[in-house]
Each structure stands twice: as structure tokens, then as C-alpha cells.
Amino acid sequence: xxxxxxxxxxxxxxxxxxxxxxxxxxxxxxxxxxxxxxxxxxxxxxxxxxxxxxxxxxxxxxxxxxxxxxxxxxxxxxxxxxxxxxxxxxxxxxxxxxxxxxxxxxxxxxxxxxxxxxxxxxxxxxxxxxxxxxxxxxxxxxxxxxxxxxxxxxxxxxxxxxxxxxxxxxxxxxxxxxxxxxxxxxxxxxxxxxxxxxxxxxxxxxxxxxxxxxxxxxxxxxxxxxxxxxxxxxxxxxxxxxxxxxxxxxxxxxxxxxxxxxxxxxxxxxxxxxxxxxxxxxxxxxxxxxxxxxxxxxxxxxxxxxxxxxxxxxxxxxxxxxxxxxxxxxxxxxxxxxxxxxxxxxxxxxxxxxxxxxxxxxxx
Amino acid sequence: xxxxxxxxxxxxxxxxxxxxxxxxxxxxxxxxxxxxxxxxxxxxxxxxxxxxxxxxxxxxxxxxxxxxxxxxxxxxxxxxxxxxxxxxxxxxxxxxxxxxxxxxxxxxxxxxxxxxxxxxxxxxxxxxxxxxxxxxxxxxxxxxxxxxxxxxxxxxxxxxxxxxxxxxxxxxxxxxxxxxxxxxxxxxxxxxxx
Numbered sequence: 134x135x136x137x138x139x140x141x142x143x144x145x146x147x148x149x150x151x152x153x154x155x156x157x158x159x160x161x162x163x164x165x166x167x168x169x170x171x172x173x174x175x176x177x178x179x180x181x182x183x184x185x186x187x188x189x190x191x192x193x194x195x196x197x198x199x200x201x202x203x204x205x206x207x208x209x210x211x212x213x214x215x216x217x218x219x220x221x222x223x224x225x226x227x228x229x230x231x232x233x234x235x236x237x238x239x240x241x242x243x244x245x246x247x248x249x250x251x252x253x254x255x256x257x258x259x260x261x262x263x264x265x266x267x268x269x270x271x272x273x274x275x276x277x278x279x280x281x282x283x284x285x286x287x288x289x290x291x292x293x294x295x296x297x298x299x300x301x302x303x304x305x306x307x308x309x310x311x312x313x314x315x316x317x318x319x320x321x322x323x324x325x326x327x328x329x330x331x332x333x334x335x336x337x338x339x340x341x342x343x344x345x346x347x348x349x350x351x352x353x354x355x356x357x358x359x360x361x362x363x364x365x366x367x368x369x370x371x372x373x374x375x376x377x378x379x380x381x382x383x384x385x386x387x388x389x390x391x392x393x394x395x396x397x398x399x400x401x402x403x404x405x406x407x408x409x410x411x412x413x414x415x416x417x418x419x420x421x422x423x424x425x426x427x428x429x430x431x432x433x434x435x436x437x438x439x440x441x442x443x444x445x446x447x448x449x450x451x452x453x454x455x456x457x458x459x460x461x462x463x464x465x466x467x468x469x470x471x472x473x474x475x476x477x478x479x480x481x482x483x484x485x486x487x488x489x490x491x492x493x494x495x496x497x
Numbered sequence: 498x499x500x501x502x503x504x505x506x507x508x509x510x511x512x513x514x515x516x517x518x519x520x521x522x523x524x525x526x527x528x529x530x531x532x533x534x535x536x537x538x539x540x541x542x543x544x545x546x547x548x549x550x551x552x553x554x555x556x557x558x559x560x561x562x563x564x565x566x567x568x569x570x571x572x573x574x575x576x577x578x579x580x581x582x583x584x585x586x587x588x589x590x591x592x593x594x595x596x597x598x599x600x601x602x603x604x605x606x607x608x609x610x611x612x613x614x615x616x617x618x619x620x621x622x623x624x625x626x627x628x629x630x631x632x633x634x635x636x637x638x639x640x641x642x643x644x645x646x647x648x649x650x651x652x653x654x655x656x657x658x659x660x661x662x663x664x665x666x667x668x669x670x671x672x673x674x675x676x677x678x679x680x681x682x683x684x685x686x687x688x689x690x691x
Contacts, residue, residue, distance in 0.1 A: 235612075239660065261619050264611055264630040275611070282616035283660040298660070316620030321642040327655060328617040335616075335657050343620055390621035390629035 138162050138459045147465045155292060155338065156310040158255025159227055159459050160199040164339060164368045169424065169452050170431030172199040172229060172341065172370060173443050175221075177211035186212070186220045189440060196444045197434075198458045199256055200226055201341075204233040207389070208268025215245055222253040225461035229312060230254045233262030238278035239287065243297055246288055250307030253464040258312040258341070259284040267390060282335045285313055289336030313337035315369075317354035318347060318393035326357040329367070339368040341433040346394045348422045355426050364428030371423045374435040375442055376412040379403040413442055420450040534635060537605070540588050544604035544644035544651075547588075551600065555678075558671060562679045570672055578669040595665035595673070601653035603644025610637040615658040618642075 138159045140146035148157050154165065163170050173193055178185035193200060202217035214231050221228040230249045232242055246257065261281040265273045279287060287298050288311060295306040313332045317325050329340065345351050351371070358364055376382040376394075379402035386394045398415065405411030416434075423429055432452060434443050447453060540547060565573055578593075585591030585606075589599060592608035598615060599606060607615045611630035618638035621629030626639040645651035665673075 261612055261614060263621065266611075266630050277612045277614075278663075279660045280612065280614045280616050282657055286657060287660075314620060319618070319620055319622040320624065320626045320636070321618065321622075321639045324617065324638075324642045331616060331655060331657055390623070391619075393624065 136459055140463075144461070145463055145467070147463050150308075154310075156255040156308050157465075158199075158310055159462060160229070160256050161310040161338075163198050163458070164430055167430075168456060169454065170198045170368070170370060171196065171434065171447055171452060171458070172201060172431065173197045173434045173436070173440075174201040174203060175217065175228075176437060176440060177203055177206075177214075177217060179211055181212075183220050186217055187224060190221060190224070190226055192440050193443060195457055195460050196447045196453075198227065198431075199229045201258065201433075202228045202230050204231040204260070204262070205236060205268070206231075206263070208235065208263045208265050208270070208273075210269060215249060218249055218254050219252050222462075222464055225463060227256070227459075227462045228254055229256040229258050231258045231260055232284065233260045234277050234279050234281065234284055235262030235265065236273075236276055238276055239298055242279065242284065243287065243291065246291060246307050246309070247303070250309055253462075253466070255308070255310055256312060257288060257307075257309045258314070259288065259337075260314055263390065281313060282331060285311060285332060285335040285337055310338055311336050312339045312341060314343070315340045316343040316391050317351055318343060318345070319391055322354075323357075325354060326361055326363065329358060329363055330361055333363060333367045337367055339370060339430070341370045342372040344372050344374055344392050344394075344435065345419060345423060346392075346398045348419060350393075351423065352426060355428050359428050364430075368430035369428055370431040370433045371429055372433045372435055373416050373419050373423070373446075374437070375409075375416040375439055375446065376402060377439060378408040378412065382412075413446060416446055417450045420446070420452060424450075424452055534590075536588060537590050537609070538635065538640065541603060541605050541640045541644040542647075545647040545649070547604045548600065548648045548650065555671075555674060558675045559678050559682075562675060565672065565675065566679075570676060574669055574672060577672055578667065581669050581671055593667050594661055595668040595670050596662060597670040597674075598658055600650070601645075601656055601658065602638075603641040603646070603648060603651065603654060605637050605641035605644050607637060607641065609634075613661070614638065615661065617654075 136144070138148065140148055148159075148162075150157055151162065154161050160170060160172070173196075175186070175189050175193075178189065190200060200221065202214040202221065203211070204214040205211055218228045218230045232245060234242070237245065249257065259281050261277070265271055265275045288307070288309065290296055290298065291303060292306050292309060292311075295303045297303065315325070315329055315332070319325075332340065342351075355364070355369075358369070376385075376398075379399050382394050382399050382402055385392055386399075401415060402408050402411055420432055424432070434446060436443050436446070582591065582593055585597075586593075589604065589606040590609050591606055594608050602615075607613065611628065612619055618636055619629065622636045622639060623629060623632065626636055628634045628636050641654065645654040
């Protein structure tokens with residue numbers, strides 16, 4: 134039987150646009166169908182070897198609906214998100230391209246949005262980004278020309294109005310599904326739901342949350358979100374992940390900004406025989422709790438340096454309910470590339486004079 | 498690379514480092530002129546008063562529109578900018594972005610945020626309500642939220658702000674607001690006559 138997210142004429146063909154969808158991607162299809170979505174994060178390599186990216190992406194095969202290509206997370210230098218997306222789309226993965234405002238101004242960002250969409254990126258995640266102080270190059274110039282909100286609005290304007298921020302026209306707008314980040318676990322707590330409302334107003338269609346370790350606190354947040362009716366306007370994916378040990382958890386709590394880990398979690402990890410196993414179990418328990426909360430549309434599994442556990446966590450928590458996410462997403466330009474390669478292989482010679490002649494008579 | 502030796506000053510990172518807490522490198526994108534935030538925090542606590550005062554002040558400035566026009570907006574730009582920089586610099590640690598958003602941010606200047614966020618707090622705010630980047634500074638947006646609660650039109654914090662127009666830096670936002678209000682008033686009057 135053909136997969137539900139497959140072109141009926143053959144799996145090698147790109148998907149047809151669906152009414153009301155803003156992208157051609159599968160993540161949007163899964164969410165709009167009301168299925169529980171699973172996304173994850175690819176640990177970006179510190180190398181120029183494409184194999185590193187492919188190896189790291191292969192462990193997610195068939196377990197996730199989208200892979201976040203992080204944009205220098207924590208302000209540490211890694212392979213760029215545009216580069217990772219170029220590699221992933223080439224292999225048929227469905228990346229979520231993250232754009233952080235820390236490193237690029239509005240000129241570079243709008244260019245990257247167009248470039249990403251042209252490569253076949255269907256999901257773009259708009260972030261402010263950590264401060265440069267947090268990373269390995271604290272002497273860098275922090276750009277922050279846009280903030281996450283104005284970035285969302287910029288991409289939405291590009292997509293819906295076919296215009297740059299300046300008002301200049303685009304001939305083909307980027308068809309992307311827009312994402313943003315939320316952190317319900319940082320002050321000012323009572324402003325956080327309104328901030329989500331602002332993000333939705335600016336253009337967010339799905340959001341991924343920061344690591345959720347404090348379920349009661351998240352429940353409280355979701356209550357307010359439901360009161361404001363925000364869960365109907367936007368898909369909320371809860372950030373979860375395994376902690377390797379109580380020591381790691383403590384280190385993260387005091388060193389990584391914006392991650393709230395209650396004492397009870399650390400106590401539970403400390404009390405366990407096998408802390409790594411307990412960390413994974415804790416993650417599964419949290420997933421089982423949050424998936425029941427009304428308004429939650431999926432999970433975002435962040436297993437930094439434990440990527441091999443993602444499949445296990447997704448399997449053991451049973452959130453996919455037997456559904457198998459699609460593995461290979463055909464790139465719209467695949468056929469063009471194949472034709473080009475075929476012509477090169479056949480050795481069709483180019484007649485430069487003739488080409489110049491044609492160009493002269495058909496000016497753009 | 499940043500100096501390995503932490504210098505006291507600005508956010509006193511050395512003291513912070515001694516307690517074992519997370520200390521960012523001793524660099525901040527927004528160097529501060531002062532070491533304390535007393536006046537800035539006082540202004541946020543009295544945001545209701547400043548809102549009222551600014552409303553009156555803007556009306557007064559608009560009444561003076563014929564004067565500015567007579568002298569020429571170009572010519573008064575420099576002295577007014579000088580006054581604005583120092584008055585707002587003292588009260589709000591103003592950074593002269595030239596497009597003041599204080600009325601929509603609870604009288605807490607968003608340009609003091611190391612990420613210059615104009616639409617709300619980032620996800621890195623510490624549990625004690627301080628900044629992720631400068632651990633000793635109260636988060637500009639936690640303050641903004643507090644300030645906006647006191648204000649009559651505090652709901653303006655919900656508006657999505659446009660990106661900063663960098664070409665307006667170091668210009669007077671008082672004069673710009675006045676000129677725009679006067680132009681709008683004249684356009685309305687012209688519409689009525691027609």
C-alpha cells in the first residue's frame with residue numbers, strides 16, 4: 134500500500150500541494166491531519182565531511198517527521214544550518230532549517246530563506262539565538278539585526294505577499310511552514326503565553342519548546358494557552374530529552390541558559406543504579422505525561438550526543454501509535470539533476486556559438 | 498579570545514565566578530555607562546507617571562510644531578537630540594535608536610537588552626529574573642512586563658514591533674513623532690476640507 138504522504142503516481146515524484154497548506158512538506162501534513170508528530174535535532178558536525186551529516190541523520194530514519202538543522206546552537210561554531218540542509222535535502226530528508234538572528238543581518242537572512250526554500254527546505258524555524266558570550270567565540274560581533282518576532286514576520290511576508298522586507302517583489306515566494314521556539318520555564322512566567330500569542334500573530338504555525346522537565350509547570354502554561362485559544366492556531370511540540378547522569382543535569386542547570394530542571398529530577402537520577410538508563414526512562418515518563426495534555430501536538434526530542442537513543446525513546450513511549458514516518462522526501466529538482474547528469478554521461482556537446490545566438494534572440 | 502583574567506566592573510564577573518555560577522566571557526555587546534540600574538528600575542516602577550507625563554509632553558511638543566517648522570526641523574535636530582540623549586539617557590539608559598518604543602515596553606528600554614530584543618524576553622532569562630548574558634542585570638523584559646502592568650495603555654506590549662531602522666540611529670525620536678503627528682493632523686484637516 135502506498136504511504137499516505139506519497140505521490141499516488143510514484144514515490145519518486147514530489148508531493149502535490151494541498152489546499153490550505155503553506156508548504157509541500159510532510160511535517161505540515163502530519164500536523165494538520167492531527168497526528169502526533171515527532172521531531173529531533175541533528176548534532177552538527179565540526180567537519181567538512183558530508184558523511185558525518187549522513188551518518189548522524191541515518192539513526193533517525195523512519196522514526197521522526199522532521200530533523201532540526203541547528204544554526205550554531207549555544208553560539209558554538211559548527212557546520213552551518215544552510216549547509217546541513219543542502220546535504221539533507223539532497224538525500225531526501227525533511228529538515229527544519231533553523232535561523233538564528235545572532236549571526237546574520239536581514240540581508241543575509243532573506244537570502245538564506247530563498248536559498249533554503251529553493252533546495253527543498255519546507256520548514257523554517259525562527260530563533261533569536263543565544264548570546265555570543267555562551268559560545269566558543271565570545272569576541273564575535275553579536276548581530277541581532279532582527280529578533281525572532283520580526284524574523285517570523287519577515288519570512289511570512291516573503292511567503293504570503295511575495296515581497297522582501299523592503300517591498301521589492303519576489304518572482305517565486307518560498308513555500309515554508311513557519312516555526313518558532315517557546316520557553317514556558319523562564320520568567321516572566323505570566324507573560325510567556327502572551328509571547329506565544331505574539332509569535333502566532335507574527336506568523337508562527339508550529340512551536341517547539343525548551344526541554345520540559347517540570348510537567349506541572351508546563352500544564353499550568355498550557356492551561357493559559359488553551360484559555361487564550363492559542364492551541365487551535367498553532368501546533369505545540371514539547372521539547373524532551375534524556376539526561377546522561379545527575380552530574381550532567383546539574384551542569385546543564387547551572388551552565389546552559391534557559392533550562393529549568395527541578396530538584397526532584399536530579400534526586401531521581403542520583404538515586405538510580407544506572408543513571409543513563411534512568412535518564413532515558415525519565416524522558417519516556419515525561420513524554421507519556423505531556424502527550425495527554427490537551428493542546429500538545431507532538432514532541433521534539435533533543436538527545437544531544439545520545440542520538441542513538443531517539444529511536445528507542447520514540448518506540449518505547451509509543452507516541453507514533455504504529456505510524457511510520459516517511460523516510461525519503463523527493464526533491465523537486467531531482468529529475469532536473471538526473472537529466473543533467475544523463476546528458477553529461479551521453480557526452481552531448483555544447484555548441485557555444487549556437488547558445489550565444491539563442492541567448493541574443495531571447496533576452497530575459 | 499577574551500582575557501582569561503576577569504576584571505571587576507560592569508557586571509562584576511569575577512565575583513560571580515567565585516561563587517561557581519555560570520559566568521559568560523567578560524564581553525558585552527552593549528557596554529553600559531553606569532554600574533547600577535537604580536534610575537532605570539525607578540523609572541519602570543513609576544511607569545504610570547511617565548506614561549502620563551510623556552503624553553502631556555508630546556502634546557506640548559506638538560503645540561510647538563509651528564516653532565519647529567519656523568526654525569526648521571533640520572536645524573533644531575541637533576540641540577533637541579542633545580537634550581533627548583541626556584534626559585532619556587539618565588532616566589532609561591537610552592541608546593538613541595531613534596525610534597523610541599518605551600510606551601509599548603513598560604518604560605524599560607529594550608535596546609539595553611544584549612540581544613536588543615524589541616518583542617519580548619528570550620528563553621534564557623534566569624530563574625531570579627536576571628539576564629542570561631549579564632548575570633547581574635535584571636532582565637529588561639521582566640522589568641518591561643512589570644512596568645506595562647501599571648500603565649493605562651500597557652497592552653501596547655502585545656504589539657509586534659518592526660525591526661529597528663538602523664539609519665535612524667542617533668536622531669531625535671521626539672521630533673520625528675511630532676513631525677509625523679503634525680503631518681497626520683494636516684492630512685486629516687485637508688481631507689475634511691475636500
